[in-house]
Amino acid sequence: MYNYNEFDHSFVRARVEEFRDQVERRLSGALTEEEFKPLRLKNGLYLQLHAYMLRVAIPYGTLNCKQMRQLAIIAEKWDKGYGHFTTRQNIQFNWPKLKDVPDILDALADVSMHAIQTSGNCIRNVTADHFAGAARDEIEDARMTAELLRQWSTDHPEFQYLPRKFKIAVTGSPNDRAVTRAHDIGLRTIRDAEGRKGYEVLIGGGLGRTPMIGKVVREFLPKEDLLPYVEAILRVYNLSGRRDNKYKARIKILVHETGIEELKAQIEKEFVSRKSEFPGVNPDLLQTIERDFSPPEYDRLSVDDYVSRIAHDPEFREWVKNNVARHKVPEYGIVTVSLKPVGGTPGDATAYQMRVMANLGEKYAHDELRVSHEQNIVLPHVPKAHIPQIYDELTKAGLATPNLGLLSDIIACPGMDYCALATARSIPIAQDIAKRFDHLQLEQEIGPLKIKISGCINACGHHHVGHIGILGLDKAGVENYQITLGGNATEDAHIGTRVGPGFSSEELIPALERLLKSYLKLRKSPNETFYNCYNRLGMDPFKEALYPHLKTKHKERTGH
Amino acid sequence: MSKIVRDHGFDQDNLKEEDFITLETLRKGVENPVRLDLNNDENPDELQPFFCWVELIRISFPDFNDGRGFSMAKRLRQLGYQGVLRGQGYLIADQYRMARLSGFDEIEIDDLLAARQPEWLWQNQALKKKLSYQDRLLKTG
Ligand code: HEM
Ligand code: SF4
Numbered sequence: 001m002y003n004y005n006e007f008d009h010s011f012v013r014a015r016v017e018e019f020r021d022q023v024e025r026r027l028s029g030a031l032t033e034e035e036f037k038p039l040r041l042k043n044g045l046y047l048q049l050h051a052y053m054l055r056v057a058i059p060y061g062t063l064n065c066k067q068m069r070q071l072a073i074i075a076e077k078w079d080k081g082y083g084h085f086t087t088r089q090n091i092q093f094n095w096p097k098l099k100d101v102p103d104i105l106d107a108l109a110d111v112s113m114h115a116i117q118t119s120g121n122c123i124r125n126v127t128a129d130h131f132a133g134a135a136r137d138e139i140e141d142a143r144m145t146a147e148l149l150r151q152w153s154t155d156h157p158e159f160q161y162l163p164r165k166f167k168i169a170v171t172g173s174p175n176d177r178a179v180t181r182a183h184d185i186g187l188r189t190i191r192d193a194e195g196r197k198g199y200e201v202l203i204g205g206g207l208g209r210t211p212m213i214g215k216v217v218r219e220f221l222p223k224e225d226l227l228p229y230v231e232a233i234l235r236v237y238n239l240s241g242r243r244d245n246k247y248k249a250r251i252k253i254l255v256h257e258t259g260i261e262e263l264k265a266q267i268e269k270e271f272v273s274r275k276s277e278f279p280g281v282n283p284d285l286l287q288t289i290e291r292d293f294s295p296p297e298y299d300r301l302s303v304d305d306y307v308s309r310i311a312h313d314p315e316f317r318e319w320v321k322n323n324v325a326r327h328k329v330p331e332y333g334i335v336t337v338s339l340k341p342v343g344g345t346p347g348d349a350t351a352y353q354m355r356v357m358a359n360l361g362e363k364y365a366h367d368e369l370r371v372s373h374e375q376n377i378v379l380p381h382v383p384k385a386h387i388p389q390i391y392d393e394l395t396k397a398g399l400a401t402p403n404l405g406l407l408s409d410i411i412a413c414p415g416m417d418y419c420a421l422a423t424a425r426s427i428p429i430a431q432d433i434a435k436r437f438d439h440l441q442l443e444q445e446i447g448p449l450k451i452k453i454s455g456c457i458n459a460c461g462h463h464h465v466g467h468i469g470i471l472g473l474d475k476a477g478v479e480n481y482q483i484t485l486g487g488n489a490t491e492d493a494h495i496g497t498r499v500g501p502g503f504s505s506e507e508l509i510p511a512l513e514r515l516l517k518s519y520l521k522l523r524k525s526p527n528e529t530f531y532n533c534y535n536r537l538g539m540d541p542f543k544e545a546l547y548p549h550l551k552t553k554h555k556e557r558t559g560h
Numbered sequence: 561m562s563k564i565v566r567d568h569g570f571d572q573d574n575l576k577e578e579d580f581i582t583l584e585t586l587r588k589g590v591e592n593p594v595r596l597d598l599n600n601d602e603n604p605d606e607l608q609p610f611f612c613w614v615e616l617i618r619i620s621f622p623d624f625n626d627g628r629g630f631s632m633a634k635r636l637r638q639l640g641y642q643g644v645l646r647g648q649g650y651l652i653a654d655q656y657r658m659a660r661l662s663g664f665d666e667i668e669i670d671d672l673l674a675a676r677q678p679e680w681l682w683q684n685q686a687l688k689k690k691l692s693y694q695d696r697l698l699k700t701g
Contacts, residue, residue: 007693007696010691011691011693014688014691022654030676030677030681031652035624035652035654038625039654121625121627148697151693151696151697152693152694152697154693155692155693156693156694157630157657157658157659157660157661157662157692157694158627158630158631158634158658158661158662159627159630159631160627160630160655160658161624161625161626161627161630161655162627227697235631235634235635238627238628238630238631239628239631239632239635243626243628270635273638273639274638277638278698279698279699279700280698280699281697281698281699282696282697282698282699282700283699285696285697
C-alpha cells in the first residue's frame, strides 16, 4: 500500500492550516460566502439538507486498518456514530459542525488521510478497481496509475477552477469493475501487439441528467505518455468546456457538441506540444510507487478446514458463493463484506462495525481494506484458511449478509433523507425492496441482479447503469418512481431504457415483484441471469409484467 | 485605481488603459513593442507569430470561478512566450499561487478587493509556491 512520504505529510498539514484560516476569514467576512464555497468544496465540505457533510477521500478505495479505526473514532466523536461509504470509494460523515471540521481534518492527517478534492469543480479523487492487486484477470494493479494521477492532480494549479467536476477511473483488468465508461476520463490498461502495457483512453462518460457512455479517444496510449496526454485533455476541456450552463458543463457535453473526431484532433495537437517539453516522471518516484504496491508476502496455508466447512455448513457455503471472489493466488480469496443488511441503509457502517473490519484486516488479511463503488468493504488478500473465522466474526457483527451481487446489494443515493436536491426518497425504497424479497425468499433464486436507485435526475445512485434502475421523481407533490431496464456498468456499459410511466411508492414494490416473478418464468435455465434474459427477449414481456393492463390489450390485439 | 500584486506585495499600477491594445489591432500589424489585452475567450495560439512584438499580455478574469485564464497562461508559456503575463480582474488571494504556478508574473486587482483581501494574504500565498506535487513528479536535470 502507498506510504505517505514527508512531502505528503507536510502538504496535508499545510492544507489543514490553510482551511482553518479560510474558515476564520469566512467568519470575519474577508471571504464572501460565494468565494468560500469553492474553497470548502475543495476540502470536501458540502452543505446538505440538515447539516454540513464532510466527504473524506479514500484514494482508489484503499485503506489500512489503522485508518479504518480512525474513521470509527471520527464517527463517534464528531458524528452520530456511523459513516456512509460512497459510490466513488469515499466515506461521508453526515453531521459534522463547521467549527469542528478543521479538527476532523487534523485527525485525518494523523493517519495520512484528507478530504482534498472530494468535491468542487476540480479533478476528483481518482477511483480504481476495488479488486486491484488481487484479481486473477488483471494485467496490472490499477492503483499504480491512480496514485500517479492522485499526485499529479492534487492541487494542480491549472485545473482548480474547471467548468465542472472531473472524475477519472482506472481499471487494470479487462473485466471492468470501476465503471470506467461512465467517467470523464476512463483508463483501461491493455497491451499492444508487441505486449507493451498502455491504456485505452475513454472520455465523455457520465451519468447525471444527460447520461452518456464514454468514447474512445485514444486506442493505445504508451504508459509514459499518460500525464502529458491527460493534461492535454484537461487543458482542452478547461479552455473550451461550456461555462454558461452548469448542466452542460461536463466534458461529455463538449464531446457531444464538438464531436469526438474534432475534439480528438485538438487533444492530439495539445499533447504533441505538451510532450515536447515534458521531462518525464521522476523514475525514483515511479519506483517508490511500484514498491508500495508490490503484493504482500503470501502465506500458503492449508485450505482443508475451509473446504470442509463449505461441504458441511450450507449457510457458510452460500456466503462463500456470493461474497468470496477468486484471488490470483489459489490459497487466497477476496472477501467482500456486505454493507447491505436487509432493512439497513446501503453503504452505512457503524463505528463498531468499522472496528470489527479493521481488526479482521489486521489479524487475517495483511492489514488492507478496500471500499468498492458498490458501497461494500473488501478484504482483498485473505488466506482461505482464515475465512471460516472471519465469517464467524462478521456474523456476530451483523456483517455477513450473503447478498453480494444479488437483488438486495442495492446502490442507493442519500435521496430525501439527506439531500437538498432530492425529489423522492431512495434509501427507504431500497429497504422496502430488500425486505419484500427477503420475505418471499426469492433473492437467491433470482441470482445476479443489480438494482440502482437515485432520488433525482442527478443520478448519484447510478440508476442508468442498473440492470433495474429506479429514478425517484416528484409528480405534483407525490413521489413517482420510473423504472429503466437493461443498464450495464461493466466493460459493455450501456444506458438502461425507460419502460413506461412511473409508479407511486406503494405500487413500486408489487411492480418489481411482478417483473422478477415473470423473469423466473421466462428464463431458459437458472443460469440465465435477469440481464441476459432481458437482452435475449427484449423489453416487451417485461413491460407486460410491469403493466398488466397493457398485456390484456396486447392479447386482444394478437389473439393469444 | 488598481493594485499590482507581485510576490513581495502590492505595487501601484503605472500603466493606463490606453497603454493596451486588442488582439484585433495587433493583427493589423504594429511597429513598436506593445501591451496586449486578451479576453479569456480568445485563442492564445493566434499570438505566436507576434510574440517578439509583445512585452506584456494581460488576461482577463471576469469571475474567480472561471479558470480559463490559468490554461491560457500555461499554453502561452508552452508556445514560448517570455514576456510579462498579467492576470486582471476578479481573482482572490487564495488563487495567487495557482496563477504564479500557471505562468503569470503578476495580478492586477481593484482597490476594493485589495482592501478586503489585504497584502499579507497574497504574500502568504507567494511563500507557498514551493509546496507543489507537480514539480516533484518530474524528472529534473
Ligand atoms: C447528499 C448530498 C449530495 C448532493 C447535493 C449531490 C449532488 C449531485 C449533483 C448535483 C450531481 C450531478 C452533477 C452533474 O450534473 O454533473 C451529482 C452526481 C453524482 N453524485 Fe452526488 N450528491 C450528493 C451525494 C452523493 C453521494 C452520497 C454519492 C455516492 C453514494 C454521490 C455520487 C454521485 C455520483 C456517482 C454522481 C454521478 C456523476 C456523473 O454524472 O458521473 N453523490 N451529485
Ligand atoms: S441523485 Fe439527487 S437525490 Fe440522490 S444524492 Fe444525488 S442529488 Fe441527491
